[in-house]
Amino acid sequence: xxxxxxxxxxxxxxxxxxxxxxxxxxxxxxxxxxxxxxxxxxxxxxxxxxxxxxxxxxxxxxxxxxxxxxxxxxxxxxxxxxxxxxxxxxxxxxxxxxxxxxxxxxxxxxxxxxxxxxxx
Amino acid sequence: xxxxxxxxxxxxxxxxxxxxxxxxxxxxxxxxxxxxxxxxxxxxxxxxxxxxxxxxxxxxxxxxxxxxxxxxxxxxxxxxxxxxxxxxxxxxxxxxxxxxxxxxxxxxxxxxxxxxx
Numbered sequence: 001x002x003x004x005x006x007x008x009x010x011x012x013x014x015x016x017x018x019x020x021x022x023x024x025x026x027x028x029x030x031x032x033x034x035x036x037x038x039x040x041x042x043x044x045x046x047x048x049x050x051x052x053x054x055x056x057x058x059x060x061x062x063x064x065x066x067x068x069x070x071x072x073x074x075x076x077x078x079x080x081x082x083x084x085x086x087x088x089x090x091x092x093x094x095x096x097x098x099x100x101x102x103x104x105x106x107x108x109x110x111x112x113x114x115x116x117x118x119x120x
Numbered sequence: 121x122x123x124x125x126x127x128x129x130x131x132x133x134x135x136x137x138x139x140x141x142x143x144x145x146x147x148x149x150x151x152x153x154x155x156x157x158x159x160x161x162x163x164x165x166x167x168x169x170x171x172x173x174x175x176x177x178x179x180x181x182x183x184x185x186x187x188x189x190x191x192x193x194x195x196x197x198x199x200x201x202x203x204x205x206x207x208x209x210x211x212x213x214x215x216x217x218x219x220x221x222x223x224x225x226x227x228x229x230x231x232x233x234x235x236x237x
Contacts, residue, residue: 035225045211045228091163107153107179108226110163 002027004094006111013082014119021077021114023092029053034068034075035093035108045091051075082118089113122146124229126212132235133202141197141232145214152195153215153226154187158208166210169195170217202236209233 003026013019025034036048049059051068059066063080079086091113095106125144133139145152154166165179169189180186184202189195199206213226 037228042230043209043233044230045213047225047227050225093163106226107165107168107176108155108163109165112162 002094002096002109004092004109004111006090006092006114008114009112010115010117012117012119015084016081018078018080019082019116019118021079021090021092021116023075023077023111025073025075025092025094027073027094027096029096032094032096033106035095036066036075036077037091037093039089039091039113041088048077079116082116084118084120087116087118089115124212124214124227126210126229126232128232129230130233130235132237134237135204136201138198138200139202139234141199141210141212141234143195143197143212143214143229145193145195145212146227148216149214149227150192150217151215151224151226152189153213154195154197155211155213155228156208157211157231161208163211166197199234202234204236207234207236 005024007022011019032053034051038046038048049066056068056070065078067076075092092111093108095108124146127142131139151170153168155163156166157163167175167177167180167187169175184200187195187197197210209231211228211231213228215224215226
């Protein structure tokens with residue numbers, strides 16, 4: 001069965017510090033997708049990134065970077081020079097490709113989330 | 121363009137009553153999903169619709185839960201005879217629905233916070 005583990009329940013850092021959010025997943029499939037979502041206090045889940053299992057290149061987007069390592073089944077998320085606006089709950093999620101059934105539509109399996117607080 | 125919208129934003133009901141939650145997906149998105157977010161269970165999948173195909177109801181927790189999608193657009197999640205454990209935030213998402221065995225990105229609405237007294 002699929003499983004996503006975010007071992008860090010809460011993290012609190014001071015503004016401008018770098019912070020890494022861990023995500024470890026379990027899947028039997030060779031083809032799958034990994035996601036990160038941000039949930040600010042307003043409650044809406046905001047999409048951050050999608051990565052497929054065949055692409056292990058790390059990605060950087062501004063202050064955000066992602067490290068995908070298939071060998072350790074991890075997809076970690078780093079925020080560099082954190083800001084107060086980064087305070088939110090961050091979710092890692094996994095989906096598996098169902099080629100023979102409904103194409104494109106997938107159910108996401110989420111981790112429990114990491115509550116990140118950036119203090120001024 | 122407009123994102124996923126959900127109504128109502130908050131719903132308080134009494135145990136045993138039925139409730140209906142509404143979701144308007146992003147225009148042009150053929151796939152629509154319902155998730156539930158509660159303190160004890162985290163974010164869990166409930167049901168999804170893809171085009172005209174039969175929905176995947178595998179995540180619905182009991183037969184008190186049902187959902188429909190009319191005209192391939194708006195969806196309604198109905199909970200009958202609500203129980204206190206149904207209290208949660210119900211999130212709706214939509215995606216383009218990409219052919220060829222590729223998954224695509226789900227975009228979420230703001231959710232409906234349901235409180236069952």
